[in-house]
Amino acid sequence: MTIALAIARREIASYFYSPVAYVALALFLLACGYFFWGDFRPGAPVAMRSLFDQMVWLLVFIVPVLSMGLLASEWDRGTIESMMTAPVTESEVVVGKFLGAMGFFVVLLLPTLAYVAMLAIFGRVELGPLVSGYLGIVLVGMLYVSIGLFCSSLTRLQVIAAVSSAAVLALITIVPAFAARQALLPDFWRTVVRQLVFQRYSDFSRGVIDLGHVTFFLATSAVILFLTVKVLESRRWK
Amino acid sequence: MIEVHQLTKRYGPFVAVDGLSFSVAAGEIIGFLGPNGAGKSTTMKMLSCYLPATSGGASVAGFDIFHQSHAVRSQLGYLPENCPLYPEMKVTEYLDFRGRLRRMSRAERRSRIATVLDKCWLASVSGRLIGHLSKGFRQRVGLADALLHDPKVLILDEPTVGLDPTQIRETRKLITDLAGKHTVMLSTHILPEVEAVCSRLIVIAGGRVVAQGTPAELRDGRSAGRLLAEIKGTPDAVLAAVRAVPGVTSAAATHDHAGWVTVAISAPADLRETIIRSTLAAGLPLREMRSEKQTLEEFFVSVTAQQAVARDSVGGAA
Numbered sequence: 001m002t003i004a005l006a007i008a009r010r011e012i013a014s015y016f017y018s019p020v021a022y023v024a025l026a027l028f029l030l031a032c033g034y035f036f037w038g039d040f041r042p043g044a045p046v047a048m049r050s051l052f053d054q055m056v057w058l059l060v061f062i063v064p065v066l067s068m069g070l071l072a073s074e075w076d077r078g079t080i081e082s083m084m085t086a087p088v089t090e091s092e093v094v095v096g097k098f099l100g101a102m103g104f105f106v107v108l109l110l111p112t113l114a115y116v117a118m119l120a121i122f123g124r125v126e127l128g129p130l131v132s133g134y135l136g137i138v139l140v141g142m143l144y145v146s147i148g149l150f151c152s153s154l155t156r157l158q159v160i161a162a163v164s165s166a167a168v169l170a171l172i173t174i175v176p177a178f179a180a181r182q183a184l185l186p187d188f189w190r191t192v193v194r195q196l197v198f199q200r201y202s203d204f205s206r207g208v209i210d211l212g213h214v215t216f217f218l219a220t221s222a223v224i225l226f227l228t229v230k231v232l233e234s235r236r237w238k
Numbered sequence: 239m240i241e242v243h244q245l246t247k248r249y250g251p252f253v254a255v256d257g258l259s260f261s262v263a264a265g266e267i268i269g270f271l272g273p274n275g276a277g278k279s280t281t282m283k284m285l286s287c288y289l290p291a292t293s294g295g296a297s298v299a300g301f302d303i304f305h306q307s308h309a310v311r312s313q314l315g316y317l318p319e320n321c322p323l324y325p326e327m328k329v330t331e332y333l334d335f336r337g338r339l340r341r342m343s344r345a346e347r348r349s350r351i352a353t354v355l356d357k358c359w360l361a362s363v364s365g366r367l368i369g370h371l372s373k374g375f376r377q378r379v380g381l382a383d384a385l386l387h388d389p390k391v392l393i394l395d396e397p398t399v400g401l402d403p404t405q406i407r408e409t410r411k412l413i414t415d416l417a418g419k420h421t422v423m424l425s426t427h428i429l430p431e432v433e434a435v436c437s438r439l440i441v442i443a444g445g446r447v448v449a450q451g452t453p454a455e456l457r458d459g460r461s462a463g464r465l466l467a468e469i470k471g472t473p474d475a476v477l478a479a480v481r482a483v484p485g486v487t488s489a490a491a492t493h494d495h496a497g498w499v500t501v502a503i504s505a506p507a508d509l510r511e512t513i514i515r516s517t518l519a520a521g522l523p524l525r526e527m528r529s530e531k532q533t534l535e536e537f538f539v540s541v542t543a544q545q546a547v548a549r550d551s552v553g554g555a556a
Contacts, residue, residue, distance in 0.1 A: 003339060006339060007339075010324075018326065081288050084288055085286045085318070086336065086339045105310060
């Protein structure tokens with residue numbers, strides 16, 4: 001674990017040297033600000049429910065930018081060779097990279113606490129849905145980051161890592177959300193769609209912490225991280 | 239310290255390393271030599287546990303590279319080819335990170351980083367970003383990283399590539415200082431480097447060992463008995479006189495200028511005195527006689543060329 005933490009620390013530090021991470025951060029906050037501004041008016045409910053729902057969509061495009069370099073740049077620069085010739089296991093590398101990206105993800109969310117403060121100044125905030133909303137966002141972030149990390153492990157080109165992970169994330173988040181609104185959707189597909197990210201997330205933003213949803217996000221992230229470890233190990237099979 | 243037994247690496251049908259066997263004793267500095275594509279880097283990647291072998295095996299510092307790779311890697315300092323580094327990190331930051339990966343304590347990291355910064359002449363750039371450093375400095379950061387945990391065995395893939403002559407000299411001195419305490423295996427295709435630094439060398443070509451020994455042995459082993467003599471007379475008379483000397487296996491005129499004929503003489507033993515006596519006795523004046531020393535470079539070219547020819551003919555037959 002100390003090794004994974006050392007890798008995570010290095011990863012977070014390198015985000016702060018990377019212009020791409022700052023651009024992603026700025027875009028995310030700009031869009032959040034815009035959505036919050038739309039809801040923040042007299043008579044509107046003192047809640048962040050619609051902002052949370054929109055964040056889940058925004059992150060489909062923001063997370064791939066943060067995760068694209070995690071392993072792709074290691075392959076590209078060849079630093080994976082010095083990494084793996086130190087007494088370090090593949091799982092330690094993957095967990096470290098994951099924790100590093102999650103660390104920056106939390107940094108991404110911190111400024112949005114300013115909105116909570118503003119709501120608290122102008123109204124009486126209900127704490128429950130806020131806590132469950134943030135918990136849900138972090139869980140969604142874990143799934144997104146692990147998918148991004150997996151895509152980043154498959155290629156040495158960061159652009160390909162970003163585009164492919166954005167495509168996967170859109171397929172499990174945005175597409176089902178639109179599909180669910182179609183009245184003519186067959187029952188089978190309606191069931192499938194309900195299992196995917198957005199339908200699950202909307203419970204969190206309503207203030208419901210469903211243990212089934214928590215398990216879903218944790219388990220899928222774990223499976224994808226496991227697959228990423230296998231991709232790293234696969235250089236030994238060639 | 240390093241035992242390699244029938245180590246083989248195939249990439250599909252292409253055989254990069256072909257049944258390589260050699261051993262390196264503790265405290266030796268081994269030069270690993272060969273033309274581009276001979277399998278030097280592949281071998282080093284296998285010994286450093288980055289790539290698995292297709293067949294065969296090896297042990298480093300007494301641990302098997304396949305079954306005990308964790309133990310091997312903690313005993314080993316490895317400088318990969320092209321020296322990959324994180325450009326966004328500062329030199330000390332990077333070394334500190336590497337120390338953490340090796341589970342070194344804070345105090346240990348502090349003292350070892352100070353030592354390697356000093357050893358690798360990096361103190362002046364310790365606070366600079368690696369991305370802003372010149373190639374030579376970056377190479378030394380890689381070297382400092384390889385030395386950080388004071389490893390028993392060092393594997394350095396082209397440690398002096400991209401350095402200027404002064405830096406090359408300093409790096410060689412650094413490596414020579416490591417001898418005795420550390421076992422070093424370095425690859426290069428710069429021949430003077432091998433003579434300056436290595437106690438023994440292993441030449442590979444086409445994934446196989448084609449020669450090994452001390453630099454002097456390899457030079458002399460092939461050139462024993464080749465003499466050049468300048469003798470006055472007609473080529474025929476000179477050659478006849480030389481060939482008449484017992485022990486001479488062959489003689490050929492290489493040059494004929496103003497009555498002086500240069501003859502290349504091959505003989506298993508040192509026949510200089512006998513040849514001088516017999517040519518003078520035949521009435522042919524002799525004004526120069528020297529035994530020809532082959533340079534390491536000529537040796538290298540001849541060995542690797544032979545290997546290439548051998549491989550081509552094998553390929554043609556198949």
